[in-house]
Amino acid sequence: MQPMIGVIGGSGVYQIEGLEGASWVKVKSPWGKPSDEVLVGRLGGLPMAFLPRHGRGHVETPSSINYRANIDALKRLGCSDIVAVSAVGSLREDYAPGDFVLVDQYIDRTFAREKSFFGPGCVGHVSLAxxxxxxxxxxCLAAARAAGVKIHPKATYLAMEGPQFSTRAESNLYRLWGADVIGMTGMPEAKLAREAEICYASLAMVTDYDCWHEGHGAVDVSEVIKTLMANADAARNTVAELPALLPAREACPCGCDRALTHAIMTAPDKRDAALLAKLDAVAGRVLR
Structure with missing residues (x-):
């Protein structure tokens, strides 16, 4: 299977240059309106779809983003892999502003978002270990290094609701919990990608030290934006290296593309027809 890469651009990354035959397309989703149209084309011979998470012009807040519609839209376009780019604050001295980190774990502290495609009438439980x-x-790690980007290979991401930044007490608490970086958009995006059986990786750009760091004080939005703009090209250069590193495959060795095989709990005769209709893209493989 030839992969199709979906790129979700976070703060500071609102477009991808160099896509061959690029065009913005509107994708209708039964889960509502995605953040924006999706830019589709080919990069390095591979099909790619780019979706700005906050919309062009940064119009959606972390809480108002329709994460379900975004993931559903990329699934409908045929994306097998999603690379999520986001801005984060650092909770570690050695993860400095300007560095990139590859997120591999999450602590979800969000509370005002729809976090699952499943619900009453079709109950599903996927593994998020x-x-x-x-x-x-x-x-992504190899692509970042090929692009000359300084990247840390592991990080635990604390997902907060926002839109306000942390209090100093919260920032210090999250450090005690073992979180490495903090952001507002990593969840429920990663959960929904798993439910949709899409391989998901998170490439995070460190913009600040949050407010725990005595030498930096409160988060300054102007400094965050300055760092974001400096990092945006590095993020795009990393994405440009990916096609050569993602060969055709039959199945994901991690099992991401089979996450729903044993996840549906509701008996077939008890499933809600309206919900099943909405699940046609994300769960069609196991519900047909």
């Missing part, structure tokens, strides 16, 4: 795809993560 390893919430990102190791195969895709390894490709």
């Amino acid at each position: 390893d919430p990102t795809c190791a195969r895709l993560g390894a490709a």
